[in-house]
Amino acid sequence: MSLFRLMGQDLAVDLGAAGTRIYSRGRGIVLDEPSIVTCDTRTGKIVSYGADRPAGGDDASGPAGGTRAVRPVGGSDALDREFTQRLLKHFLRKVHAHPYARPRVVMAVPDDSTATDRRDVQDLAFEADARQIYLVRHALAAALGAGLPIGEPAGVMIIDIGHHTTRIAIVAGDRVLTTRSVRSGGAHVNGSIARLVERDHGLIVGDGDAEAAKHGLGTAWKPLDRQVTVRARVPETGHESRVTLTAQDLYEATSQPADVIVRAAISAMDGCPADLAADVATRGAVLVGGGSLVRGLGRRLRARLGVPVRRAERPRESVALGLGHCADDLALAARLHAVRR
Ligand SMILES: Nc1ncnc2c1ncn2[C@@H]1O[C@H](COP(=O)(O)OP(=O)(O)OP(=O)(O)O)[C@@H](O)[C@H]1O
Ligand SMILES: [Mg+2]
Structure with missing residues (x-):
């Protein structure tokens, strides 16, 4: 050694x-x-960490074979x-x-x-x-990881769309100037999909299944003319069922969390000094975080903010x-x- x-x-x-x-x-x-930490439901003891999880438990919100994922x-x-x-x-x-x-x-x-x-x-x-x-x-x-040079004095907006949180900052040089943090992210889109299925079909969708539907067809811009089938449960009996969602459904579920982000980004631009806002109008915003992988989110932000928006090459990382x-x-x-x- x-x-x-x-x-x-x-x-x-x-x-x-x-x-x-x-x-x-x-x-x-x-x-x-x-x-993720997986615990034994009965004793509360940790049984595994991260990706090493007992079989059948792809849903961090529910029990799987006597275990609970946290x-x-x-x-x-x-x-x-x-x-x-x-x-x-x-x-x-x-x-x-x-x-x-x-x-x-x-x-x-x-x-x-x-x-x-x-x-x-x-x-x-x-x-x-x-x-x-x-x-x-x-x-x-986030700026460094998205390939932006830290020495660049002109302001640029960084929008990190995470799981429960979106963090917005205007960065100039090595200074972080205007910041906003809002409760919106990938988890909110999943929650919104589950609520929509409950409202329209009376069925329960787990977090992992909502996540899969989002990956397949989730969009924050013009929905395509396509459908996705999602696994669900009947609340009274717990029996497994299936429900078909359209891209329009997923667009609807994405809209509210997306607009929380749009409003926070507008507020950050409004809240910063005029010269910085002018920088951001030119250099624009860079999206990072896994939540930014929802199709069309960049276009939605560009349309609402009126500044160039691009997504980092490896946003999750x-x-x-x-x-x-x-x-x-x-x-x-x-x-x-x-x-x-
Ligand atoms: N291909 C994809 N399409 C849509 N959403 C995705 C995709 N891949 C990941 N996500 C979403 O990205 C979110 C996680 O992003 P990320 O890994 O950046 O979060 P985190 O860094 O763990 O959380 P935080 O920054 O909030 O602490 C999840 O909610 C997930 O649903
Ligand atoms: Mg993160």
Whole structure:
């Protein structure tokens, strides 16, 4: 075992509510797994982490063979925090394959984070055996990961559409200026699909099945003339059933969460100084986060904001890649290290 392996690689960790991505210095993304902890329903004990889940449980909201899947990241109670800490520790060990490794870790903190928020992330990393932690503001990591140069002084808007949250920031140089955070993301589209099926067909759709329908035919722009069949359950009997949804149904379900994002982006533009708004009118907005993969969301935003909108090449991974850039260049990580300004 080399000293290098024992001390630990330099890692960048994007610990998201839906998924965790880990980047290892010089190697790229080495882990990409759901941020899921699976517990025994009876004893409450953790039975597995991430992608290592018991068969039959593709639905994070329901029981599967006596187990319950929990997404603890971003949750607010003490158990969520404990599970998040254990999940992070598990992932770091998995990457290292060595129980005593003490890596240096780069992680993201919210753009409008308080000293307490930063302390929380720091504690999480130390509890997971990091020997040093660098905190980088989320929007800067996303911008770097989307291929935007950090030195560029003109303002650009970054829109990260995650699982429960969309984070909007206007970034200029290495400064994060106007920020908005709203409760809208991929999970809201899934919830909206499930509500629509319940309203129109009286059937229950699990989160995994709503997610599959969204991947197949979800759209925030002109719906195609197509249909998708979704697995559902009859509420009274629990019997399995099927329901056919049109692209128009999925468009309807996507509209409300999409408009929450549109309104927040407009508010960010309205809230920033005129010269920055002029920059954004030229440079536009960049979409990152898995939620941005819904078809037509970029077009909808472009039409409503009146600025150019493009999606990053690897939107689910942009934050991890940007943090990874900092792990490759710890001097940059130290320069961007989030402190109160
Ligand atoms: N192909 C796809 N089409 C539509 N939505 C998708 C697709 N792939 C992933 N998503 C959605 O992306 C969301 C997760 O995005 P992402 O992985 O960026 O979130 P996260 O980083 O884990 O969460 P957060 O940033 O909110 O903490 C999920 O809600 C999922 O439904
Ligand atoms: Mg994220």
